[in-house]
Amino acid sequence: MNKRSSFLFHWSHLCLLGLVFSCAGCKGGSGLDSDSPPNIIFVFTDDHAAQAVGAYGGILAELNPTPNIDRLASEGILFRNAFVTNSICAPSRAVILTGKHSHINGVMTNRDRFDSSQVTFPKLLQGAGYQTAIVGKWHLKSEPTGFDYWEVLPGQGKYYNPDFRTADGVQRTQGYVTDVITDRAIDWIDSGRDPSRPFLLMYQHKAPHREWSPGPGHLTKFDDEVVPEPATLFDDYTGRASVVKEQEMEIDRHMDLYYDLKVRQAADSSSVLTKYADQNYDRMNDDQRRQWDSAYEPKNARFMDLDLSGDELVRWKYQRYVKDYLRTIASVDDNLGRLIEYLEAEGLAENTVLVYNSDQGFYLGEHGWFDKRWMYEESLRSPLIIRWPAQISKGLETRAMVQNLDFAPTFLDLAGVPIPEDIQGESFASLLRGEGDSPGRSDIYYQYYESDVEHRVAKHYGIRTDRYKLIHYYEVDEWELFDLATDADELRSVYDEPGYAATVADLGARLYGLRDDFGVVD
Ligand code: SGN
Numbered sequence: 001m002n003k004r005s006s007f008l009f010h011w012s013h014l015c016l017l018g019l020v021f022s023c024a025g026c027k028g029g030s031g032l033d034s035d036s037p038p039n040i041i042f043v044f045t046d047d048h049a050a051q052a053v054g055a056y057g058g059i060l061a062e063l064n065p066t067p068n069i070d071r072l073a074s075e076g077i078l079f080r081n082a083f084v085t086n087s088i089c090a091p092s093r094a095v096i097l098t099g100k101h102s103h104i105n106g107v108m109t110n111r112d113r114f115d116s117s118q119v120t121f122p123k124l125l126q127g128a129g130y131q132t133a134i135v136g137k138w139h140l141k142s143e144p145t146g147f148d149y150w151e152v153l154p155g156q157g158k159y160y161n162p163d164f165r166t167a168d169g170v171q172r173t174q175g176y177v178t179d180v181i182t183d184r185a186i187d188w189i190d191s192g193r194d195p196s197r198p199f200l201l202m203y204q205h206k207a208p209h210r211e212w213s214p215g216p217g218h219l220t221k222f223d224d225e226v227v228p229e230p231a232t233l234f235d236d237y238t239g240r241a242s243v244v245k246e247q248e249m250e251i252d253r254h255m256d257l258y259y260d261l262k263v264r265q266a267a268d269s270s271s272v273l274t275k276y277a278d279q280n281y282d283r284m285n286d287d288q289r290r291q292w293d294s295a296y297e298p299k300n301a302r303f304m305d306l307d308l309s310g311d312e313l314v315r316w317k318y319q320r321y322v323k324d325y326l327r328t329i330a331s332v333d334d335n336l337g338r339l340i341e342y343l344e345a346e347g348l349a350e351n352t353v354l355v356y357n358s359d360q361g362f363y364l365g366e367h368g369w370f371d372k373r374w375m376y377e378e379s380l381r382s383p384l385i386i387r388w389p390a391q392i393s394k395g396l397e398t399r400a401m402v403q404n405l406d407f408a409p410t411f412l413d414l415a416g417v418p419i420p421e422d423i424q425g426e427s428f429a430s431l432l433r434g435e436g437d438s439p440g441r442s443d444i445y446y447q448y449y450e451s452d453v454e455h456r457v458a459k460h461y462g463i464r465t466d467r468y469k470l471i472h473y474y475e476v477d478e479w480e481l482f483d484l485a486t487d488a489d490e491l492r493s494v495y496d497e498p499g500y501a502a503t504v505a506d507l508g509a510r511l512y513g514l515r516d517d518f519g520v521v522d
């Protein structure tokens with residue numbers, strides 16, 4: 001019997017005997033015995049780029065944006081190469097739940113509805129005796145299934161005084177979304193579950209999604225700082241496929257001064273973005289509005305006086321954008337700290353796998369952009385940090401390539417629950433248990449499916465290896481090849497260079513092999 005099956009045998013046997021998880025009167029539930037299946041808390045943000053997590057280093061790290069997330073890294077393992085399969089919200093969530101690529105789980109775009117009769121890892125954990133809950137952003141249109149408890153934001157959700165959807169309908173709450181989600185999540189761990197069983201909690205934030213509205217406690221954070229600019233802020237898009245110039249996600253041309261950057265003086269009654277910005281502002285109560293205005297109005301007045309244009313205006317927009325983005329993350333980080341303290345105080349920390357991840361990456365001025373969707377590094381990569389004191393040594397870091405496709409089998413594996421044959425992801429649990437080398441994936445497959453929506457990013461698929469990235473914009477039949485060893489910023493496609501012909505042939509064959517293996521139909 002190998003280690004996993006003996007572990008399974010051990011657990012299921014004890015279950016039958018009714019012995020497992022019995023911890024009468026013990027709030028810590030299964031947390032204390034590191035031989036029992038671990039609790040899993042999936043801390044999931046929306047659009048949090050790895051380059052905005054202190055522990056990843058990079059130009060924003062000097063602002064110390066995420067002390068609590070960084071603490072998870074110093075007490076656990078940080079993945080340098082965690083990627084998504086499709087860099088957009090609803091598809092990423094469906095991939096995580098099912099362990100299957102978008103074309104199999106049916107959520108290829110944000111417009112698709114998740115068929116919630118599908119097998120998901122929460123359902124399988126629930127069936128194996130876990131208590132399961134999801135609190136926060138869901139974004140899959142259908143009702144959550146496989147959860148003993150769910151309370152989710154309708155659609156994208158709102159930053160201030162958000163509505164929550166439960167099986168009983170929709171209710172408005174008071175407060176800032178990141179704080180409210182955390183209150184509900186902690187309440188559920190504290191008193192909403194059967195403490196004798198292990199649990200899965202999907203704790204899923206709206207932040208730092210557009211329109212990057214900070215919470216009341218962080219409205220002036222970073223006011224005295226100058227945020228470093230990325231080297232590619234003024235990218236001219238030469239040297240790449242023609243579609244790269246055609247996107248609509250530039251800080252310069254597409255970021256709205258009022259909706260995105262909170263400059264009320266720039267409101268334009270003919271713009272739908274102004275309507276949305278007004279709605280957000282109107283949602284606030286008097287107190288919240290007073291704090292908002294006293295933070296933004298003086299800064300906005302100074303900006304209006306400067307009367308900026310050209311590159312100077314781009315630079316100002318970048319500063320306001322990244323500061324607001326980091327301010328929303330400051331709330332995520334504070335609240336994560338609150339959750340960690342709670343787990344520690346209750347004796348739950350030791351045998352809880354705490355996973356920090358986001359639904360995709362994001363552009364923070366790289367290539368002059370905001371938003372995501374591209375297979376380029378900043379949106380392909382997501383932050384992935386896992387702390388599990390019972391099993392993971394402190395301060396580890398890995399360059400192994402993993403994908404969000406791999407979470408479902410990994411979590412099932414950690415729980416000792418059999419992994420269904422048709423799951424396309426691969427468990428990386430051995431890496432967490434410190435069982436020998438786990439090289440991760442040699443090749444990753446990516447596909448983005450919608451060009452006719454906002455931000456106008458062309459449809460594409462591709463392969464990434466540890467060194468190269470080959471991308472096919474299939475509607476226009478243009479290709480790019482990047483050599484990440486010599487061009488980390490992906491500024492010059494070498495697809496047509498004779499010296500790379502053999503690489504193109506090799507990667508092309510591997511790409512079509514992946515498409516076959518995953519059952520992609522043209
Ligand atoms: C909204 C945003 C877009 C963003 C999508 C998808 N526009 O539509 O900028 O790309 O969400 O984001 S907004 O005017 O409503 O802010 S996702 O993370 O949900 O996929």
Ligand code: CA
Nearest residue numbers: 046047089359
């Ligand atoms: Ca997202």
